Amino acid sequence: MDAFWVFGYGSLMWKPGFAYDSAQSCRLFGYHRRLCIYSRYYRGTPEKPGLVLGLARGGSCFGMAYHVEQRNARQAYDYLIAREMNDGVYFKRKLPLHLHGGQKVSGLAFVANPAHECYASTLSHEAVCAIVAATQGATGSTADYVRNTAQHLRKLGMPDRRLEAIIRSL
Numbered sequence: 001m002d003a004f005w006v007f008g009y010g011s012l013m014w015k016p017g018f019a020y021d022s023a024q025s026c027r028l029f030g031y032h033r034r035l036c037i038y039s040r041y042y043r044g045t046p047e048k049p050g051l052v053l054g055l056a057r058g059g060s061c062f063g064m065a066y067h068v069e070q071r072n073a074r075q076a077y078d079y080l081i082a083r084e085m086n087d088g089v090y091f092k093r094k095l096p097l098h099l100h101g102g103q104k105v106s107g108l109a110f111v112a113n114p115a116h117e118c119y120a121s122t123l124s125h126e127a128v129c130a131i132v133a134a135t136q137g138a139t140g141s142t143a144d145y146v147r148n149t150a151q152h153l154r155k156l157g158m159p160d161r162r163l164e165a166i167i168r169s170l
Contacts, residue, residue, distance in 0.1 A: 005107035032059035050135035054112025
């Protein structure tokens with residue numbers, strides 16, 4: 001398998017879980033980061049689903065571009081597919097990533113599937129805030145997930161106003 005780039009916009013930024021040789025901040029155009037996927041395991045339960053991030057159409061999204069060398073490509077790719085594609089809620093796409101400094105690369109990105117039963121497309125800001133404040137799953141609370149993502153984006157100088165507004169409501 002050839003070397004590849006992968007786009008991290010949520011927990012992949014602060015907990016990638018795979019070997020990579022470089023990471024750079026980047027921007028993806030045509031999609032925005034959104035808490036739009038119900039999580040019935042990682043950040044919630046079947047009875048009380050949490051929310052996780054997805055890429056939804058429109059706008060743009062800052063994140064991290066990870067370059068995976070050929071020697072680690074198969075293991076990293078298999079890990080990412082198992083982590084992100086286990087229930088069909090994401091589509092796997094190759095999308096143009098604009099790296100800090102101007103270079104453009106094609107990167108693997110996981111885009112929310114709007115036809116999936118776990119796609120939460122009609123939640124108001126207030127409903128999202130209530131879910132974030134009240135849900136917990138196998139890997140922790142939705143609130144911690146949102147805080148970790150927002151904190152990482154702030155450290156990179158790329159604050160996300162939507163996530164910051166949710167945090168202020170907690």
